[in-house]
Amino acid sequence: MSSRPAATKARAKGANNTPDAPSTSTSPPAARTRSKRGEGRQLREEILAAAESIVVETGTVEKVTTRAVAQRVGCSSPSIYLHFPDRASMLFAMCELQFSHLGEALSNAINGIDDPVDRLLETGRAYARFALDHPQQYRTMMMDVIAGVSYDRTLEEMRADLGFDIVVQAITDGIASGALAPTEPLLAAFAIWAHVHGVVSIFIAKPHADWGDPADLIDFALRQGIDGLRSR
Protein backbone atom coordinates (compact mmCIF):
# COMPACT_ATOMS: atom_id res chain seq x y z
CA MET A 1 0.00 0.00 0.00
CA SER A 2 2.33 2.64 1.24
CA SER A 3 4.76 1.53 -1.43
CA ARG A 4 2.54 2.87 -4.17
CA PRO A 5 4.12 6.06 -5.48
CA ALA A 6 2.10 9.22 -5.99
CA ALA A 7 3.35 9.50 -9.57
CA THR A 8 -0.01 9.56 -11.22
CA LYS A 9 -1.72 11.72 -8.63
CA ALA A 10 -3.54 14.53 -10.38
CA ARG A 11 -2.47 17.90 -8.98
CA ALA A 12 -3.74 21.39 -9.43
CA LYS A 13 -5.98 20.70 -12.39
CA GLY A 14 -6.95 24.34 -12.25
CA ALA A 15 -10.04 23.59 -10.19
CA ASN A 16 -8.54 24.55 -6.85
CA ASN A 17 -7.19 27.92 -7.91
CA THR A 18 -8.70 30.90 -6.20
CA PRO A 19 -10.86 32.79 -8.71
CA ASP A 20 -8.74 35.93 -8.67
CA ALA A 21 -5.41 34.13 -8.82
CA PRO A 22 -3.22 34.95 -11.80
CA SER A 23 -4.08 32.63 -14.66
CA THR A 24 -0.89 30.58 -14.48
CA SER A 25 -2.70 27.25 -14.43
CA THR A 26 -0.30 25.63 -11.91
CA SER A 27 -0.39 26.72 -8.25
CA PRO A 28 -0.95 29.75 -6.08
CA PRO A 29 2.00 32.15 -5.70
CA ALA A 30 2.32 31.55 -1.95
CA ALA A 31 4.21 34.67 -0.97
CA ARG A 32 6.69 34.21 1.81
CA THR A 33 7.83 36.71 4.41
CA ARG A 34 11.53 37.29 4.43
CA SER A 35 13.58 35.87 7.27
CA LYS A 36 14.87 38.10 9.97
CA ARG A 37 18.52 39.05 10.05
CA GLY A 38 20.68 36.14 11.11
CA GLU A 39 17.99 33.65 10.15
CA GLY A 40 18.83 33.29 6.50
CA ARG A 41 19.32 29.52 6.90
CA GLN A 42 15.58 29.22 7.38
CA LEU A 43 15.09 29.50 3.64
CA ARG A 44 17.47 26.61 3.06
CA GLU A 45 15.27 24.33 5.10
CA GLU A 46 12.15 25.52 3.32
CA ILE A 47 13.80 24.82 -0.02
CA LEU A 48 14.67 21.26 0.96
CA ALA A 49 11.19 20.64 2.31
CA ALA A 50 9.65 21.96 -0.91
CA ALA A 51 11.98 19.82 -3.00
CA GLU A 52 10.98 16.74 -1.03
CA SER A 53 7.29 17.49 -1.38
CA ILE A 54 7.66 17.84 -5.14
CA VAL A 55 9.39 14.46 -5.51
CA VAL A 56 6.70 12.86 -3.41
CA GLU A 57 3.87 14.37 -5.42
CA THR A 58 5.28 14.01 -8.91
CA GLY A 59 7.11 10.74 -8.36
CA THR A 60 10.24 11.93 -10.09
CA VAL A 61 13.20 14.09 -9.23
CA GLU A 62 13.16 15.46 -12.79
CA LYS A 63 10.28 17.67 -11.77
CA VAL A 64 12.21 19.18 -8.89
CA THR A 65 13.39 22.21 -10.84
CA THR A 66 14.74 25.38 -9.30
CA ARG A 67 11.67 27.22 -10.52
CA ALA A 68 9.18 24.69 -9.19
CA VAL A 69 10.88 24.71 -5.79
CA ALA A 70 10.98 28.50 -5.65
CA GLN A 71 7.32 28.71 -6.56
CA ARG A 72 6.37 26.25 -3.86
CA VAL A 73 8.48 28.01 -1.24
CA GLY A 74 7.12 31.38 -2.27
CA CYS A 75 10.46 32.94 -3.11
CA SER A 76 12.15 33.88 -6.36
CA SER A 77 14.24 31.26 -8.12
CA PRO A 78 17.52 33.18 -7.82
CA SER A 79 17.08 32.94 -4.05
CA ILE A 80 17.92 29.27 -4.28
CA TYR A 81 21.43 30.31 -5.27
CA LEU A 82 21.83 32.00 -1.92
CA HIS A 83 22.03 28.55 -0.40
CA PHE A 84 23.12 26.15 -3.16
CA PRO A 85 25.63 26.65 -5.96
CA ASP A 86 23.42 24.83 -8.44
CA ARG A 87 20.42 22.56 -8.84
CA ALA A 88 22.37 19.34 -8.38
CA SER A 89 23.72 20.53 -5.02
CA MET A 90 20.20 21.29 -3.88
CA LEU A 91 19.10 17.76 -4.77
CA PHE A 92 22.13 16.22 -3.13
CA ALA A 93 21.41 18.18 0.03
CA MET A 94 17.89 16.79 -0.06
CA CYS A 95 19.35 13.29 -0.22
CA GLU A 96 21.69 14.00 2.66
CA LEU A 97 18.72 15.03 4.77
CA GLN A 98 16.90 11.83 3.88
CA PHE A 99 19.95 9.77 4.73
CA SER A 100 20.09 11.33 8.14
CA HIS A 101 16.38 10.59 8.65
CA LEU A 102 17.01 6.98 7.72
CA GLY A 103 19.90 6.82 10.17
CA GLU A 104 17.70 8.17 12.96
CA ALA A 105 14.89 5.74 12.17
CA LEU A 106 17.29 2.82 12.45
CA SER A 107 18.83 4.02 15.69
CA ASN A 108 15.38 4.46 17.21
CA ALA A 109 14.26 1.04 16.05
CA ILE A 110 16.91 -0.87 17.95
CA ASN A 111 16.78 1.27 21.06
CA GLY A 112 16.76 -1.05 24.06
CA ILE A 113 16.97 -4.32 22.15
CA ASP A 114 19.69 -6.39 23.73
CA ASP A 115 19.46 -9.66 21.83
CA PRO A 116 21.72 -9.34 18.76
CA VAL A 117 19.51 -11.50 16.56
CA ASP A 118 16.43 -9.47 17.43
CA ARG A 119 18.41 -6.33 16.72
CA LEU A 120 19.29 -7.67 13.28
CA LEU A 121 15.68 -8.43 12.52
CA GLU A 122 14.40 -5.09 13.77
CA THR A 123 17.02 -3.12 11.88
CA GLY A 124 15.96 -4.80 8.66
CA ARG A 125 12.31 -4.22 9.33
CA ALA A 126 12.85 -0.58 10.19
CA TYR A 127 14.91 -0.09 7.05
CA ALA A 128 12.16 -1.60 4.91
CA ARG A 129 9.52 0.45 6.66
CA PHE A 130 11.43 3.66 5.97
CA ALA A 131 11.82 2.75 2.31
CA LEU A 132 8.20 1.74 1.78
CA ASP A 133 6.84 4.68 3.76
CA HIS A 134 9.00 7.12 1.76
CA PRO A 135 9.30 5.44 -1.60
CA GLN A 136 10.08 8.53 -3.64
CA GLN A 137 12.67 9.73 -1.19
CA TYR A 138 14.23 6.27 -1.07
CA ARG A 139 14.29 6.06 -4.83
CA THR A 140 16.01 9.42 -5.08
CA MET A 141 18.63 8.50 -2.50
CA MET A 142 19.32 4.99 -3.61
CA MET A 143 18.23 4.38 -7.19
CA ASP A 144 18.16 7.54 -9.27
CA VAL A 145 20.59 9.45 -11.37
CA ILE A 146 20.26 13.07 -10.27
CA ALA A 147 20.77 15.92 -12.71
CA GLY A 148 22.76 13.59 -14.91
CA VAL A 149 25.10 12.41 -12.15
CA SER A 150 25.00 9.48 -9.76
CA TYR A 151 24.56 10.61 -6.20
CA ASP A 152 27.38 8.39 -5.20
CA ARG A 153 28.34 8.52 -1.55
CA THR A 154 31.21 6.34 -0.52
CA LEU A 155 30.70 3.32 1.69
CA GLU A 156 32.24 5.18 4.61
CA GLU A 157 29.81 8.07 4.25
CA MET A 158 26.85 5.74 4.14
CA ARG A 159 27.76 3.24 6.82
CA ALA A 160 26.07 4.93 9.73
CA ASP A 161 22.99 6.11 7.88
CA LEU A 162 22.36 2.79 6.17
CA GLY A 163 22.54 0.91 9.41
CA PHE A 164 25.64 -0.86 8.26
CA ASP A 165 27.43 -0.28 11.52
CA ILE A 166 24.42 -1.36 13.54
CA VAL A 167 24.18 -4.57 11.56
CA VAL A 168 27.90 -5.31 11.75
CA GLN A 169 27.76 -4.73 15.51
CA ALA A 170 24.76 -7.01 15.91
CA ILE A 171 26.46 -9.76 13.96
CA THR A 172 29.67 -9.35 15.92
CA ASP A 173 27.70 -9.53 19.18
CA GLY A 174 25.82 -12.56 17.94
CA ILE A 175 29.01 -14.37 17.14
CA ALA A 176 30.45 -13.44 20.54
CA SER A 177 27.35 -14.72 22.33
CA GLY A 178 27.45 -17.96 20.38
CA ALA A 179 24.07 -17.42 18.73
CA LEU A 180 25.67 -16.95 15.34
CA ALA A 181 28.37 -19.03 13.71
CA PRO A 182 31.72 -17.31 13.14
CA THR A 183 31.74 -15.46 9.83
CA GLU A 184 32.94 -12.23 8.24
CA PRO A 185 30.56 -9.64 9.73
CA LEU A 186 31.00 -7.10 6.94
CA LEU A 187 30.21 -9.58 4.21
CA ALA A 188 27.22 -10.92 6.10
CA ALA A 189 25.99 -7.39 6.77
CA PHE A 190 26.25 -6.51 3.11
CA ALA A 191 24.32 -9.63 2.13
CA ILE A 192 21.46 -8.89 4.49
CA TRP A 193 21.33 -5.24 3.54
CA ALA A 194 21.39 -6.04 -0.18
CA HIS A 195 18.56 -8.49 0.28
CA VAL A 196 16.31 -6.00 2.03
CA HIS A 197 17.24 -3.30 -0.45
CA GLY A 198 16.44 -5.70 -3.28
CA VAL A 199 12.96 -6.38 -1.99
CA VAL A 200 12.01 -2.79 -1.29
CA SER A 201 13.54 -1.40 -4.47
CA ILE A 202 11.50 -3.86 -6.52
CA PHE A 203 8.34 -2.73 -4.79
CA ILE A 204 9.25 0.87 -5.44
CA ALA A 205 10.31 0.46 -9.06
CA LYS A 206 7.47 -1.83 -10.11
CA PRO A 207 4.62 -0.82 -7.85
CA HIS A 208 1.83 -2.35 -9.92
CA ALA A 209 3.18 -5.86 -10.12
CA ASP A 210 1.54 -8.06 -7.53
CA TRP A 211 4.49 -9.44 -5.61
CA GLY A 212 2.58 -10.19 -2.45
CA ASP A 213 2.71 -8.55 0.96
CA PRO A 214 5.97 -6.61 1.28
CA ALA A 215 6.19 -7.19 5.03
CA ASP A 216 6.01 -10.96 4.54
CA LEU A 217 8.64 -10.90 1.83
CA ILE A 218 10.92 -8.77 3.95
CA ASP A 219 10.54 -11.11 6.89
CA PHE A 220 11.17 -14.11 4.67
CA ALA A 221 14.34 -12.49 3.35
CA LEU A 222 15.54 -11.49 6.80
CA ARG A 223 14.88 -14.87 8.36
CA GLN A 224 16.60 -16.61 5.49
CA GLY A 225 19.63 -14.36 5.94
CA ILE A 226 19.69 -14.68 9.69
CA ASP A 227 19.11 -18.44 9.72
CA GLY A 228 22.03 -18.77 7.36
CA LEU A 229 24.21 -17.17 10.02
CA ARG A 230 23.06 -19.20 13.01
CA SER A 231 25.23 -21.76 14.78
CA ARG A 232 24.10 -25.33 14.09
Next chain:
Amino acid sequence: MSSRPAATKARAKGANNTPDAPSTSTSPPAARTRSKRGEGRQLREEILAAAESIVVETGTVEKVTTRAVAQRVGCSSPSIYLHFPDRASMLFAMCELQFSHLGEALSNAINGIDDPVDRLLETGRAYARFALDHPQQYRTMMMDVIAGVSYDRTLEEMRADLGFDIVVQAITDGIASGALAPTEPLLAAFAIWAHVHGVVSIFIAKPHADWGDPADLIDFALRQGIDGLRSR
Protein backbone atom coordinates in the same frame (compact mmCIF):
# COMPACT_ATOMS: atom_id res chain seq x y z
CA MET B 1 34.72 -2.68 -13.17
CA SER B 2 32.03 -3.15 -15.74
CA SER B 3 29.56 -1.77 -13.28
CA ARG B 4 31.09 1.67 -13.48
CA PRO B 5 28.71 3.91 -15.44
CA ALA B 6 29.91 6.18 -18.19
CA ALA B 7 28.13 9.10 -16.56
CA THR B 8 31.16 11.32 -16.18
CA LYS B 9 32.80 10.33 -19.45
CA ALA B 10 33.76 13.49 -21.27
CA ARG B 11 32.25 13.44 -24.74
CA ALA B 12 32.66 15.64 -27.75
CA LYS B 13 34.50 18.45 -26.04
CA GLY B 14 34.77 20.12 -29.41
CA ALA B 15 38.28 18.77 -29.91
CA ASN B 16 37.33 15.77 -31.99
CA ASN B 17 35.17 17.62 -34.48
CA THR B 18 36.32 17.55 -38.05
CA PRO B 19 37.59 21.02 -39.00
CA ASP B 20 34.93 21.64 -41.64
CA ALA B 21 32.03 20.31 -39.60
CA PRO B 22 29.21 22.75 -38.86
CA SER B 23 29.96 24.56 -35.63
CA THR B 24 27.29 22.78 -33.59
CA SER B 25 29.69 21.74 -30.86
CA THR B 26 28.07 18.33 -30.31
CA SER B 27 28.44 15.62 -32.98
CA PRO B 28 28.63 15.12 -36.73
CA PRO B 29 25.31 15.19 -38.63
CA ALA B 30 25.66 11.56 -39.77
CA ALA B 31 23.31 11.63 -42.75
CA ARG B 32 21.39 8.45 -43.26
CA THR B 33 20.12 6.98 -46.51
CA ARG B 34 16.42 6.40 -46.56
CA SER B 35 15.10 2.86 -46.30
CA LYS B 36 13.72 1.15 -49.37
CA ARG B 37 10.03 0.69 -49.77
CA GLY B 38 8.69 -1.91 -47.39
CA GLU B 39 11.70 -1.56 -45.09
CA GLY B 40 10.44 1.31 -43.01
CA ARG B 41 10.83 -0.71 -39.81
CA GLN B 42 14.58 -0.47 -40.25
CA LEU B 43 14.49 3.06 -38.85
CA ARG B 44 12.72 1.84 -35.77
CA GLU B 45 15.62 -0.45 -34.95
CA GLU B 46 18.13 2.29 -35.60
CA ILE B 47 16.23 4.59 -33.26
CA LEU B 48 16.28 2.05 -30.46
CA ALA B 49 19.97 1.34 -30.98
CA ALA B 50 20.75 5.06 -30.87
CA ALA B 51 18.66 5.49 -27.74
CA GLU B 52 20.56 2.68 -26.05
CA SER B 53 23.93 4.10 -27.03
CA ILE B 54 22.98 7.48 -25.59
CA VAL B 55 21.98 6.00 -22.22
CA VAL B 56 25.21 4.07 -22.11
CA GLU B 57 27.35 7.09 -22.90
CA THR B 58 25.59 9.70 -20.81
CA GLY B 59 24.60 7.45 -17.93
CA THR B 60 21.08 8.79 -17.80
CA VAL B 61 17.88 8.30 -19.70
CA GLU B 62 17.14 12.01 -19.29
CA LYS B 63 19.59 12.68 -22.08
CA VAL B 64 17.79 10.37 -24.47
CA THR B 65 15.74 13.12 -26.09
CA THR B 66 13.95 12.81 -29.40
CA ARG B 67 16.38 15.31 -30.89
CA ALA B 68 19.51 13.60 -29.60
CA VAL B 69 18.32 10.26 -30.92
CA ALA B 70 17.43 11.71 -34.32
CA GLN B 71 20.80 13.39 -34.56
CA ARG B 72 22.62 10.17 -33.75
CA VAL B 73 20.55 8.16 -36.20
CA GLY B 74 21.02 10.77 -38.89
CA CYS B 75 17.35 11.46 -39.45
CA SER B 76 15.08 14.35 -38.56
CA SER B 77 13.37 14.36 -35.19
CA PRO B 78 9.82 14.18 -36.61
CA SER B 79 10.80 10.85 -38.15
CA ILE B 80 10.73 9.32 -34.71
CA TYR B 81 6.99 9.87 -34.71
CA LEU B 82 6.68 7.56 -37.69
CA HIS B 83 7.44 4.73 -35.28
CA PHE B 84 6.52 5.91 -31.80
CA PRO B 85 3.60 8.03 -30.64
CA ASP B 86 5.81 9.93 -28.19
CA ARG B 87 9.13 9.98 -26.40
CA ALA B 88 7.99 7.79 -23.50
CA SER B 89 6.88 5.05 -25.90
CA MET B 90 10.28 5.12 -27.54
CA LEU B 91 11.98 4.67 -24.18
CA PHE B 92 9.60 1.91 -23.15
CA ALA B 93 10.30 0.11 -26.43
CA MET B 94 13.99 0.36 -25.64
CA CYS B 95 13.30 -1.28 -22.28
CA GLU B 96 11.27 -4.03 -23.91
CA LEU B 97 14.20 -4.81 -26.16
CA GLN B 98 16.53 -4.99 -23.18
CA PHE B 99 14.13 -7.25 -21.34
CA SER B 100 14.12 -9.64 -24.26
CA HIS B 101 17.93 -9.59 -24.32
CA LEU B 102 17.96 -10.44 -20.64
CA GLY B 103 15.53 -13.27 -21.23
CA GLU B 104 17.73 -14.68 -23.97
CA ALA B 105 20.85 -14.42 -21.84
CA LEU B 106 19.20 -16.41 -19.08
CA SER B 107 17.88 -19.10 -21.43
CA ASN B 108 21.31 -19.49 -22.95
CA ALA B 109 22.97 -19.68 -19.57
CA ILE B 110 21.07 -22.73 -18.40
CA ASN B 111 21.13 -24.54 -21.71
CA GLY B 112 22.07 -28.16 -21.05
CA ILE B 113 22.30 -27.91 -17.27
CA ASP B 114 20.31 -30.76 -15.79
CA ASP B 115 20.95 -30.41 -12.08
CA PRO B 116 18.30 -28.06 -10.68
CA VAL B 117 20.60 -26.57 -8.07
CA ASP B 118 23.26 -25.82 -10.67
CA ARG B 119 20.60 -24.28 -12.83
CA LEU B 120 19.56 -22.03 -9.97
CA LEU B 121 23.13 -20.91 -9.43
CA GLU B 122 23.83 -20.30 -13.10
CA THR B 123 20.63 -18.36 -13.64
CA GLY B 124 21.58 -16.03 -10.84
CA ARG B 125 25.09 -15.59 -12.14
CA ALA B 126 23.90 -14.91 -15.67
CA TYR B 127 21.41 -12.37 -14.37
CA ALA B 128 24.10 -10.55 -12.45
CA ARG B 129 26.44 -10.68 -15.42
CA PHE B 130 23.82 -9.11 -17.67
CA ALA B 131 23.16 -6.35 -15.14
CA LEU B 132 26.80 -5.54 -14.49
CA ASP B 133 27.76 -5.73 -18.17
CA HIS B 134 24.88 -3.41 -19.12
CA PRO B 135 24.51 -1.24 -16.05
CA GLN B 136 22.83 1.70 -17.75
CA GLN B 137 20.40 -0.49 -19.58
CA TYR B 138 19.64 -2.39 -16.38
CA ARG B 139 19.12 0.82 -14.48
CA THR B 140 16.70 2.08 -17.10
CA MET B 141 14.71 -1.15 -17.12
CA MET B 142 14.65 -1.78 -13.42
CA MET B 143 15.36 1.34 -11.40
CA ASP B 144 14.47 4.52 -13.27
CA VAL B 145 11.43 6.66 -13.67
CA ILE B 146 11.13 7.28 -17.39
CA ALA B 147 9.70 10.52 -18.74
CA GLY B 148 7.96 11.05 -15.42
CA VAL B 149 6.33 7.62 -15.33
CA SER B 150 7.36 4.28 -13.84
CA TYR B 151 8.03 1.74 -16.52
CA ASP B 152 5.91 -0.68 -14.65
CA ARG B 153 5.42 -4.04 -16.30
CA THR B 154 3.23 -6.49 -14.46
CA LEU B 155 4.67 -9.58 -12.87
CA GLU B 156 3.20 -11.72 -15.65
CA GLU B 157 4.86 -9.66 -18.35
CA MET B 158 8.21 -9.91 -16.65
CA ARG B 159 8.21 -13.51 -15.53
CA ALA B 160 9.87 -15.01 -18.58
CA ASP B 161 12.37 -12.21 -19.15
CA LEU B 162 13.44 -11.96 -15.55
CA GLY B 163 14.11 -15.67 -15.34
CA PHE B 164 11.33 -16.08 -12.85
CA ASP B 165 9.89 -19.09 -14.62
CA ILE B 166 13.31 -20.67 -14.98
CA VAL B 167 13.96 -20.24 -11.28
CA VAL B 168 10.54 -21.51 -10.25
CA GLN B 169 11.03 -24.55 -12.47
CA ALA B 170 14.48 -25.23 -11.04
CA ILE B 171 13.16 -25.02 -7.51
CA THR B 172 10.22 -27.28 -8.34
CA ASP B 173 12.59 -29.78 -9.93
CA GLY B 174 14.92 -29.57 -6.96
CA ILE B 175 12.08 -30.33 -4.58
CA ALA B 176 10.95 -33.24 -6.75
CA SER B 177 14.46 -34.68 -6.83
CA GLY B 178 14.80 -34.36 -3.08
CA ALA B 179 17.74 -31.97 -3.25
CA LEU B 180 15.63 -29.12 -1.91
CA ALA B 181 13.24 -29.14 1.02
CA PRO B 182 9.57 -28.62 0.20
CA THR B 183 8.71 -24.93 0.07
CA GLU B 184 6.65 -22.42 -1.88
CA PRO B 185 8.61 -22.10 -5.16
CA LEU B 186 7.27 -18.66 -6.07
CA LEU B 187 8.20 -17.17 -2.73
CA ALA B 188 11.64 -18.75 -2.82
CA ALA B 189 12.18 -17.58 -6.39
CA PHE B 190 11.25 -14.04 -5.46
CA ALA B 191 13.66 -14.11 -2.53
CA ILE B 192 16.59 -15.26 -4.63
CA TRP B 193 15.82 -12.84 -7.42
CA ALA B 194 15.42 -9.91 -5.00
CA HIS B 195 18.74 -10.77 -3.43
CA VAL B 196 20.63 -10.76 -6.72
CA HIS B 197 18.83 -7.64 -7.84
CA GLY B 198 19.74 -6.00 -4.54
CA VAL B 199 23.43 -6.67 -4.99
CA VAL B 200 23.68 -5.56 -8.60
CA SER B 201 21.48 -2.51 -8.17
CA ILE B 202 23.69 -1.31 -5.34
CA PHE B 203 26.75 -1.67 -7.53
CA ILE B 204 25.01 0.22 -10.30
CA ALA B 205 23.61 3.01 -8.14
CA LYS B 206 26.69 3.57 -6.01
CA PRO B 207 29.57 2.61 -8.30
CA HIS B 208 32.31 4.38 -6.39
CA ALA B 209 31.73 2.78 -3.02
CA ASP B 210 34.11 -0.08 -2.48
CA TRP B 211 31.81 -2.99 -1.75
CA GLY B 212 34.20 -5.72 -2.80
CA ASP B 213 34.18 -8.03 -5.79
CA PRO B 214 30.65 -8.18 -7.19
CA ALA B 215 31.07 -11.77 -8.37
CA ASP B 216 31.97 -12.90 -4.84
CA LEU B 217 29.06 -11.04 -3.31
CA ILE B 218 26.67 -12.49 -5.87
CA ASP B 219 27.92 -15.99 -5.19
CA PHE B 220 27.67 -15.44 -1.46
CA ALA B 221 24.08 -14.26 -1.86
CA LEU B 222 23.16 -17.14 -4.16
CA ARG B 223 24.72 -19.79 -1.98
CA GLN B 224 23.04 -18.38 1.09
CA GLY B 225 19.69 -18.46 -0.69
CA ILE B 226 20.20 -21.92 -2.12
CA ASP B 227 21.55 -23.41 1.10
CA GLY B 228 18.47 -22.11 2.84
CA LEU B 229 16.38 -24.23 0.50
CA ARG B 230 18.32 -27.48 0.77
CA SER B 231 17.02 -30.57 2.52
CA ARG B 232 18.79 -31.23 5.82
Next chain:
DNA sequence: TGTACATCAGTGAACGCGCGTTCACTGATGTAC
Protein backbone atom coordinates in the same frame (compact mmCIF):
# COMPACT_ATOMS: atom_id res chain seq x y z
C1' DT C 1 20.85 61.01 19.99
C1' DG C 2 21.87 61.27 14.98
C1' DT C 3 23.79 59.67 10.97
C1' DA C 4 26.75 57.30 7.75
C1' DC C 5 27.87 52.87 6.43
C1' DA C 6 27.95 47.75 6.08
C1' DT C 7 25.60 43.69 5.86
C1' DC C 8 21.92 40.66 5.22
C1' DA C 9 18.13 38.57 2.73
C1' DG C 10 16.51 38.73 -0.73
C1' DT C 11 14.12 40.20 -6.02
C1' DG C 12 12.80 41.31 -11.27
C1' DA C 13 14.13 40.92 -15.62
C1' DA C 14 16.57 38.83 -18.80
C1' DC C 15 20.03 35.49 -21.19
C1' DG C 16 20.21 31.62 -24.35
C1' DC C 17 19.08 27.06 -24.86
C1' DG C 18 16.98 22.65 -25.73
C1' DC C 19 12.87 20.36 -25.50
C1' DG C 20 8.48 17.55 -27.45
C1' DT C 21 5.52 17.89 -30.92
C1' DT C 22 2.80 19.48 -35.14
C1' DC C 23 2.22 20.83 -39.74
C1' DA C 24 2.36 21.01 -44.48
C1' DC C 25 5.36 19.31 -47.69
C1' DT C 26 8.43 16.22 -50.96
C1' DG C 27 10.26 12.89 -53.83
C1' DA C 28 11.01 8.07 -54.86
C1' DT C 29 8.75 3.80 -55.88
C1' DG C 30 5.25 0.82 -56.93
C1' DT C 31 0.41 -0.41 -59.17
C1' DA C 32 -3.79 -0.19 -62.28
C1' DC C 33 -5.37 0.39 -66.59
Next chain:
DNA sequence: TGTACATCAGTGAACGCGCGTTCACTGATGTAC
Protein backbone atom coordinates in the same frame (compact mmCIF):
# COMPACT_ATOMS: atom_id res chain seq x y z
C1' DT D 1 4.63 0.74 -73.40
C1' DG D 2 2.80 5.04 -71.22
C1' DT D 3 0.73 7.47 -67.70
C1' DA D 4 -2.13 8.65 -63.80
C1' DC D 5 -2.46 7.71 -59.16
C1' DA D 6 -1.47 5.83 -54.45
C1' DT D 7 1.65 4.84 -51.08
C1' DC D 8 5.76 4.91 -48.55
C1' DA D 9 9.54 7.02 -46.08
C1' DG D 10 10.59 10.49 -44.85
C1' DT D 11 11.87 16.29 -44.06
C1' DG D 12 12.18 21.69 -42.82
C1' DA D 13 10.37 25.05 -40.34
C1' DA D 14 8.02 26.44 -36.73
C1' DC D 15 5.04 26.39 -32.25
C1' DG D 16 5.29 27.50 -27.36
C1' DC D 17 7.30 26.29 -23.26
C1' DG D 18 10.17 25.65 -19.25
C1' DC D 19 14.67 25.35 -17.88
C1' DG D 20 19.28 26.82 -15.12
C1' DT D 21 21.59 30.65 -14.25
C1' DT D 22 23.35 35.64 -14.09
C1' DC D 23 23.01 40.39 -13.28
C1' DA D 24 22.22 44.60 -11.29
C1' DC D 25 19.25 46.08 -7.92
C1' DT D 26 16.53 46.98 -3.28
C1' DG D 27 15.15 47.72 1.21
C1' DA D 28 15.35 46.43 6.05
C1' DT D 29 18.31 46.03 9.94
C1' DG D 30 22.22 46.38 12.57
C1' DT D 31 26.90 48.84 14.02
C1' DA D 32 30.51 52.56 14.63
C1' DC D 33 31.39 56.93 15.83
